[in-house]
Amino acid sequence: MTTLPSSAPERRARTRPSAVAASRATPYLYLLPALVVYAAFMLYPLVQTANYSLYEWKGFGPATFVGAQNYLDLLSDRAFHAAIWHALVLVFFYAIAPTAVGLVLASVLRRGRVRGLGVFRALIFLPQVIALVVVAVAWRHIYATDGTLNSLLGALGIHSDIGWLGDADLALPAVGVIGFWLSTGLVMLILLAGMLRIPRELFEAARLDGASAVQEFFAVTLPSVRGEIATALVLTIIAALKTFDLVYMTTAGGPGTATTVPSYEVFNRAFNHKNVGSAAAVAVVLTVLVFLINAAVSRIGEERDR
Amino acid sequence: MRVSSTERILNYVLLIVFAVFATAPVVTIVLTALGPQLGVATGGLHWGNFADAWAQGDFGGALTRSLTVAVVVVCTSLALSILAGYAFGTMHFRGATALFCLFLLGLMIPAEAIVIPLFYSFQSLGLTDTLWAVALPQIAQSTAFGTFWMRTQFRALPDNLIEAAALDGATSWPALWRVAAPPLVPAISTVAVLMFMWTWNEFLIPLVMSPSRTWATAPLALNIFQGQYTADTALMSAAGVIIAAPIVAAFVVLQRYFINGMLEGAVR
Numbered sequence: 001m002t003t004l005p006s007s008a009p010e011r012r013a014r015t016r017p018s019a020v021a022a023s024r025a026t027p028y029l030y031l032l033p034a035l036v037v038y039a040a041f042m043l044y045p046l047v048q049t050a051n052y053s054l055y056e057w058k059g060f061g062p063a064t065f066v067g068a069q070n071y072l073d074l075l076s077d078r079a080f081h082a083a084i085w086h087a088l089v090l091v092f093f094y095a096i097a098p099t100a101v102g103l104v105l106a107s108v109l110r111r112g113r114v115r116g117l118g119v120f121r122a123l124i125f126l127p128q129v130i131a132l133v134v135v136a137v138a139w140r141h142i143y144a145t146d147g148t149l150n151s152l153l154g155a156l157g158i159h160s161d162i163g164w165l166g167d168a169d170l171a172l173p174a175v176g177v178i179g180f181w182l183s184t185g186l187v188m189l190i191l192l193a194g195m196l197r198i199p200r201e202l203f204e205a206a207r208l209d210g211a212s213a214v215q216e217f218f219a220v221t222l223p224s225v226r227g228e229i230a231t232a233l234v235l236t237i238i239a240a241l242k243t244f245d246l247v248y249m250t251t252a253g254g255p256g257t258a259t260t261v262p263s264y265e266v267f268n269r270a271f272n273h274k275n276v277g278s279a280a281a282v283a284v285v286l287t288v289l290v291f292l293i294n295a296a297v298s299r300i301g302e303e304r305d306r
Numbered sequence: 307m308r309v310s311s312t313e314r315i316l317n318y319v320l321l322i323v324f325a326v327f328a329t330a331p332v333v334t335i336v337l338t339a340l341g342p343q344l345g346v347a348t349g350g351l352h353w354g355n356f357a358d359a360w361a362q363g364d365f366g367g368a369l370t371r372s373l374t375v376a377v378v379v380v381c382t383s384l385a386l387s388i389l390a391g392y393a394f395g396t397m398h399f400r401g402a403t404a405l406f407c408l409f410l411l412g413l414m415i416p417a418e419a420i421v422i423p424l425f426y427s428f429q430s431l432g433l434t435d436t437l438w439a440v441a442l443p444q445i446a447q448s449t450a451f452g453t454f455w456m457r458t459q460f461r462a463l464p465d466n467l468i469e470a471a472a473l474d475g476a477t478s479w480p481a482l483w484r485v486a487a488p489p490l491v492p493a494i495s496t497v498a499v500l501m502f503m504w505t506w507n508e509f510l511i512p513l514v515m516s517p518s519r520t521w522a523t524a525p526l527a528l529n530i531f532q533g534q535y536t537a538d539t540a541l542m543s544a545a546g547v548i549i550a551a552p553i554v555a556a557f558v559v560l561q562r563y564f565i566n567g568m569l570e571g572a573v574r
Contacts, residue, residue, distance in 0.1 A: 017397035019472035020481040027393040030478075031405065034390035034449050037382075041424065041446035042412050048423030059426065105320060112317035122561045123325040126332060129557045129564060130550045131507035133525040137532070137546040138335035141539050148334050185328050186568070193569055242416050245509035249529065266418040270425075271514065280422055287419040294414055 046287070052280035059274045070281035080282065083260045086172055087241055090261065093176030094183050094240035095233055102187035102232065107221050109188075110195040111213070124185035136249035139178050140165065165251050168258045175250060175259055179240060187232040194228030195221060230301025237293050241286060262286045339543035355544040359531070362541070365548050368527030375512075375523055376505040378441045380498055383448035388494070390449070391456020392482050396468055406457065412450025417443070421514045428515060439515040440523070444508060448501045455571065459493040460486060496567035499560055503553055524549040 017027045053070055057063035074080045114120070127135065142148040143164035153160045164174040198220065206216045244263040247253060253260035253268065260268070262282055270279035340351045343358070360366065393399070394406055420443065428439045463486060471481040487494070512523045522530065528549050535541045557564050 015398075017399045018478070019469045020476055020478040021397055022477055024399065026478055027397040027399040027402075030389045030393035030397075034386040034409075034453055035405070037386060037442070038409065038412060038446050038449050038453075041443050042415055042420055042450065043408070045420035045423040045427075045443075046415055048427075049419050052423060105324065108317060108320060112314050114314070114317050114321065120321045120325050121565060122557075124328045125561070125565055125568075126328055126554070126557070128568065129503060129553050130332065131509070131525050131528075131553070133509055133528050134335070134546040134550040135331070137528065137542050138331040141338055141543065142331060142334060144539070181327065181331065185324070188324075189565070190569060238414075238416075242418070244418065245525070248509070248513075249532070263416065263418045266422070267510070267514070270422050276422060276426075283416075283419045283422065287414075287416060290414055290416055 049280045049283050049287075052276055053284050055277045057276045059270075059276050063277075066277065070277045071285075073278065074281055074285065079257055079260065080262075080265065082257050083262045083265045083282075086259060087261050089172055090176055090179055090240040090243060091237050093173070094179035094243070095236035097180055098183035098187040098236060099191075099229060099232055101184055102191050103222070103225075103229070105184075105188045106191035106195055107217055109192055110198075110221070121189060125189065126185075127182050128186055132245040133249050135178065135182070136246055139174075140250055143174055166255055168255050171251055171255060171258045175243075175247065178246060178250070179243065183236045183239065187236060190228050190232045190235075191225055194225040198224045227301040230297050234294055234297045237297070238290055241290060241293075262289075335543045335546055338539055339547045341540045341543075343540045344538045352540065355540050356548060359541045359544040360548060362535070363527055363531040363545050365524070365527055365545065368522060368524045369548075369552070371521055372506055372523040374437065375441050375444070375521070376502050378437065379444045379448055379505045380501045382441075382445045383452050383501055384494065384498055386445070386449045387452025387456045387497070388482075388487065390453040391458075391460050392478075392486060394453065394457040395460025396463070396486065409450050409453045412447070413454060415450075417447070417508075417510050421510060425514050435516045435518050435520040437521060440512045440521045443511050443515065444505050448504065451571070452497055452501065455493070455497045456490075459490050463489065496563045496570075499556070499563045500567045500571065502556075503564070506553055 017024060021027065054065060054067055055063040056066045056070070109117075140147075144150075145161050145163040147164075149164065150160045150162065162170065165171050167174075202220050202224070203216060206220050211219060241261075242263050243261055244267065247259055247261055247264045248267070251259040253264050263286060266279050266283045266286065268279075269275045269282060339355055340353070341355075342348060342352055343355060346352070390409070394402060424439075424443055425434065428434045428436075433439050467485060468481055471485040476485065506523075507525060508523070509525045509529075512521060512526050513529070516522060516526075519526065519530065528545050531545050532542060535545075
């Protein structure tokens with residue numbers, strides 16, 4: 001999402017839009033259906049959400065205009081603070097840790113010519129295609145008191161009867177591990193694709209200079225995949241911030257508020273507590289956060305081109 | 307580049323460890339699905355779990371609804387994105403950059419930011435719990451991505467292709483369908499596969515937009531099922547397998563489209 005279209009010279013807009021276009025209106029006619037649907041069901045609701053966030057409203061009856069009050073309330077709202085903190089913890093599990101591990105794995109794989117990479121690629125990619133609700137069912141079973149994880153620990157001689165998702169201290173890292181499981185394969189494949197595009201001569205030159213594998217990694221590999229690292233971070237950070245279905249199906253934010261996240265708070269406030277204005281304010285904060293992260297991380301990726 | 311055999315073996319070990327990590331939860335859920343239900347002590351593989359889960363969770367209905375929503379979303383979004391991508395990718399016009407940025411914005415808007423007003427607007431129109439309430443927001447999302455994707459594809463076509471069509475006397479409509487679109491069929495298939503998967507797996511939009519569950523798609527049906535059979539992990543897992551199976555089967559057959567599509571779509 002870093003590339004913007006190279007703007008067509010404005011002069012040409014006065015001539016025909018393309019060789020086959022009947023008139024200057026032609027491109028707009030092709031755009032119209034997509035634009036109408038997109039504006040009606042995404043842009044307009046986005047503006048509406050911002051509007052709702054300025055009101056106190058129960059979802060029915062009269063709405064009271066309260067200005068910035070919903071946002072000011074968030075400043076001292078413990079549940080909201082907890083949700084933001086949890087989101088940051090999940091960013092570590094969904095994005096930071098997978099990128100670190102993915103870098104190591106991908107650079108190791110790039111060096112070796114491995115047979116059957118296609119099969120491995122497909123297996124490692126599998127978590128990406130399964131619905132998160134199904135992922136949640138699988139991991140609930142793994143984390144259950146009589147589940148796979150405790151059985152595995154038992155086989156290693158460690159007795160454990162922890163219900164991992166039901167423990168206030170362990171539930172968030174437990175959800176985080178699911179995120180790590182989801183992200184790592186995708187991140188690794190993005191980075192590997194980037195690394196396979198690095199010209200061989202660069203590595204050969206580094207080798208002639210007597211660089212070790214580690215030096216080669218920092219001198220050649222890492223700078224070359226800066227853009228891919230940025231992409232991987234943007235995708236996974238946003239996935240972490242939007243982790244609604246997984247939380248809804250594994251812990252419903254609990255125990256207590258141990259695993260609430262902003263996206264869960266949006267749903268919970270709007271549809272369980274009928275506090276629509278506050279929910280909309282959380283949604284706006286979440287959206288701004290996503291936009292800012294996109295802008296910031298894309299900038300890191302672009303610097304390689306300068 | 308020469309790689310020592312130790313390093314090669316290490317590579318395989320790493321890959322195998324990771325492949326096991328990635329697939330273990332999937333294997334776990336399949337094995338659990340084949341295990342005994344609550345109160346059933348016998349061993350062996352319990353294929354009957356799938357039939358029981360299917361019947362008790364109304365998964366026939368849920369899969370039909372999912373398929374209906376997905377077909378409507380994919381067909382509509384594809385048509386809209388091809389038209390918009392054609393305009394952005396092959397034509398010059400005033401405001402092209404600004405309009406395209408507007409579509410790019412859509413790639414970042416989380417569903418959480420739009421569902422609240424969508425729900426209340428549809429409710430006041432009496433449209434919640436309809437196919438349209440579930441499909442239209444997803445059509446908008448898929449169209450944002452699809453337009454971005456199709457623009458890139460149309461721009462990658464050779465410059466003189468459209469001009470050649472013009473020399474043959476074609477106007478923009480036949481030039482699109484007879485000249486520009488046919489070479490893009492693989493790219494169109496890829497984005498169709500991605501749109502299908504996203505729609506099939508979507509949870510928040512059907513959850514919010516169909517409060518009485520008339521249009522509960524497969525993931526929602528699993529959620530309802532969970533409420534009733536929380537303790538019975540075998541039935542729950544069987545239900546999970548039923549819902550994941552169509553996409554996993556598609557993935558196995560079309561994995562090149564899935565993986566390349568997601569990687570290309572990602573590295574934008």
